Amino acid sequence: MQPTPSPHSFPLSLWPSSRFGAYCTTIGLSAAAIYGTVRVVKLWGDVQRAHLAALEKGRRQEEELVSLRQLLKERDAEIGQRKAADIDRLRKHVIDLEKDREGARKQNQALVDQTRNLGSRNQQLESELRRAKVEHAQLKGAQAFLTKADQLSGADVIQIELAIEQKKVDGEEEEEQKAEAYARTEDIIGSRMTNLLKTSEHHEDPILVQIALQASMSAYSHWIVSSWAFESPDDEHMLSEIYARVRETEEQAVSGRWRQLTRSHLQRMLVQEPDLTTDMVDACAKIFVVAGLKGIPSAVHERIMDKFGKTISRLMTQAQQLNKKIGEGVTSCDLEALYIAPDVAYNVSMMEDALGTPAGKEEKDMHEKILCTTDLGLVRAEKISGRIGEWQESVLLKPKVMLHSGILGSNGNAE
Numbered sequence: 001m002q003p004t005p006s007p008h009s010f011p012l013s014l015w016p017s018s019r020f021g022a023y024c025t026t027i028g029l030s031a032a033a034i035y036g037t038v039r040v041v042k043l044w045g046d047v048q049r050a051h052l053a054a055l056e057k058g059r060r061q062e063e064e065l066v067s068l069r070q071l072l073k074e075r076d077a078e079i080g081q082r083k084a085a086d087i088d089r090l091r092k093h094v095i096d097l098e099k100d101r102e103g104a105r106k107q108n109q110a111l112v113d114q115t116r117n118l119g120s121r122n123q124q125l126e127s128e129l130r131r132a133k134v135e136h137a138q139l140k141g142a143q144a145f146l147t148k149a150d151q152l153s154g155a156d157v158i159q160i161e162l163a164i165e166q167k168k169v170d171g172e173e174e175e176e177q178k179a180e181a182y183a184r185t186e187d188i189i190g191s192r193m194t195n196l197l198k199t200s201e202h203h204e205d206p207i208l209v210q211i212a213l214q215a216s217m218s219a220y221s222h223w224i225v226s227s228w229a230f231e232s233p234d235d236e237h238m239l240s241e242i243y244a245r246v247r248e249t250e251e252q253a254v255s256g257r258w259r260q261l262t263r264s265h266l267q268r269m270l271v272q273e274p275d276l277t278t279d280m281v282d283a284c285a286k287i288f289v290v291a292g293l294k295g296i297p298s299a300v301h302e303r304i305m306d307k308f309g310k311t312i313s314r315l316m317t318q319a320q321q322l323n324k325k326i327g328e329g330v331t332s333c334d335l336e337a338l339y340i341a342p343d344v345a346y347n348v349s350m351m352e353d354a355l356g357t358p359a360g361k362e363e364k365d366m367h368e369k370i371l372c373t374t375d376l377g378l379v380r381a382e383k384i385s386g387r388i389g390e391w392q393e394s395v396l397l398k399p400k401v402m403l404h405s406g407i408l409g410s411n412g413n414a415e
Contacts, residue, residue, distance in 0.1 A: 100254070104254075104257065104258055104261065105261070108258070108261050108262055108265060111239075111242065111262065112265060112266065112269065115229075115231075115235055115238070115239070115266070116269075118234075118235065118238070119231070119232075119235065122232065122234070174296060177289070177296055177297050177298075178289060178290075180286075180297075181285075181286035181287075181289040181290050181297055182194060182198065182286075182290050184283065184286045185197070185212070185216075185283075185286050185287055185290045188215070188216050188219050188220070188283055189212055189215040189216055189219065189287075189342065189371075189372045190215075190341075190342025190343060190371060190372055191342070192342065192343070192371055192404070193211070193212060193215065193342065193371045193372045193402075194212075194290060196208055196371075196407070197209065197212050197287065197290050197291050198290050198291070198292075202291055202292065207407075208291070208407070209287065209288070209291050211371075211372070211374060211402055211407070212287045212291070212372075213284055213287055214374040214375070215371075215372035215373060215374055215402070216280075216283045216284060216287060217280070217315070218339060218372075218373050218374055218375060218376055218399075219339065219372075219373070220276075220279070220280050220283060221315070221316075221319045221337075221376060222337050222339035222373075222376055224276060224316065224319040224320060224323055225319055225322050225323045225326070225337040225376075226323070226336065226337055227323060228240070228262065228263055228266055229263070229266035229267050229269070229270065230267075230270070230274040230276070239262070239266075243255070243258070243259060243262070246258050246259075247334070247383065247391075248388060248389045249388060250383075251383060251385060252331075252332065252333065252382055252383040252385070253331065253332070255383065256330070256331030256332065256333070256334070257331055259327060259328075259331070259334075260327070260328045260329075260331055263323075263324075263327040263328050264328050267324075276316040276319075276320070277305075277309060277312050277313040277316050278305075280312050280315075280316060281301055281304050281305050281308075281309065281312060282297070282301055284304050284308075284312075285297045285298075285300040285301040285304055288300050288304075322337075332382070333380055333381060333382040334380070334381040334382070334391075335378060335379075335380055335396075336378070336379050336381065337376045337377070337378060338350075338376060338377030338378055338379045338395065338397070338398075338399050339373050339376055339377075339399060340370060340373045340399055340401050341373075342369075342370065342371060342372050342373075343369045343370070344369060344370055345367055345368070345369055345370075346367075346368050346369065346370055346401065346403060349395075350395060350398065351370070351373075351377070351398055351399050351400070351401045352398040352399070352400050352401070353400070353401065353402075353403055353406055354374045354375065354400035354401060354402050354406070355402070355403075355406040355407075368403055368404070368405060370401040370402065370403060371401075371402045371403065371404055371407070372401070372402050373399050373400070373401050373402075374400050374401065374402055375399055375400035376397075376399055377395060377396075377397045377398050377399030377400075378395075378396045378397040379393060379394070379395050379396065380393065380394050380396050381393045
C-alpha cells in the first residue's frame with residue numbers, strides 16, 4: 001500500500017525552478033520600486049523647479065509693479081509741478097493784463113480830459129474872436145466920424161443907414177442864403193454834382209434832386225456811423241489820429257479794446273443828445289434851394305421837418321445804433337462804413353455803379369471819376385499779428401456810386 005501525499009508538499013523535482021522564480025520576482029519588484037522612486041524624485045524635482053520659477057516670476061512682477069508705481073508717482077509729481085508752473089504763469093499774465101488795462105484806462109481818462117480842455121479852449125477862442133470882430137467894427141465905424149468934420153449927427157447917420165439897408169436886406173439876405181446853401185451843398189456832395197443840380201431843369205425829371213438827396217444822406221450817415229462823439233471836426237480828427245497810431249503799433253485786441261472804451265466813455269459824457277435830425281433836414285433844404293426851389297432855406301427847412309422829420313429822425317437813430325454796434329460791439333477786427341469821396345476814380349473792385357451797366361455797353365472807363373456816393377458799403381480790417389502798420393482788409397459790401405456817364409444815359413438835361 002502506497003502512502004498518501006501531503007497537500008502542502010511539492011515534488012522534489014520542482015524546487016530549484018520555484019526558488020529561481022521567487023528570486024526573479026523579488027528582483028523585478030525591487031527594480032519597479034526603484035524606478036518608481038526615481039520617477040517620484042524626478043517629478044518632485046520638476047514640481048520644485050516649477051514652484052521656484054513661479055516664485056521668481058512673481059518676484060519679478062512685484063519688482064515691476066513697484067517700479068511702475070514709482071514711475072507713476074514721479075510722473076504725478078512732474079505733472080503737479082508743471083500744473084503749478086502753468087498756474088503761476090497764468091496768474092502773472094492776468095496781473096500783466098490788469099496792469100495794461102489800468103494803463104489804458106488812465107490813458108483814456110487823460111485823453112478825455114484833454115478833449116474836454118480843448119473844447120473849452122476852443123469856445124474861449126471863438127468868444128474872443130467874436131468880441132474882436134465887434135470891436136473892429138466899432139472902431140471902423142468911429143473912424144468915419146473922426147476923419148472929418150461932422151455934417152450929420154450919429155443918430156442921423158444911423159437912420160439913413162437903416163433906411164438904405166432896409167431896401168437891400170430882402171434881396172441881399174436871399175442871395176446870401178443861396179450862396180451859403182450852394183457852398184454847404186458843395187461840401188457835402190461835391191462841386192460837380194452841385195453844379196449839375198444848379199444848372200439842370202428838374203420839372204420833368206427830378207432824378208438829379210433825388211440823387212443829391214441820397215448822396216447827402218449817405219455822407220451824413222457815414223459821419224454819424226464813423227464819429228467818436230459827434231463833436232467838432234477838429235476833435236474828431238484828433239481822436240482819429242490817436243486811434244490810427246494805436247492801431248499801427250498795438251495788436252488788434254488792444255486797439256479794438258481801446259476803441260471800445262474810448263467811444264463808450266466819450267458818448268456817455270455828452271450833456272445832451274446831438275440834434276442830428278435838424279442838421280440832416282438843413283442839408284436837404286439847401287439842396288432844394290440850389291435846385292431852384294423858391295423860398296428861403298429856413299422856410300424850406302420847416303416844410304421838410306413837418307413832413308419828413310420823423311422819418312429822418314428814425315434814420316439818424318439807426319445810424320447812431322450802427323455806430324455803437326461796430327464801434328463798441330466788435331473788437332476782434334475793425335468794421336467801417338465805406339464812403340467814396342467825390343472825384344475819386346471809379347474802381348470796379350471797390351465800388352458799384354448805382355444805375356448799373358446797360359446790356360451790351362462796353363466796360364466803363366476805369367479813369368472816370370465818380371460824382372458822389374449814394375449807398376454806403378462796409379469794409380473789414382484786421383491787424384496782422386506781429387506786423388506794424390499792416391492789415392488784412394476785405395470789402396464786405398461795395399458802396400454804390402454815381403457816374404456822370406450814367407446820369408447822361410438816364411437824364412438828357414444833365415449836360
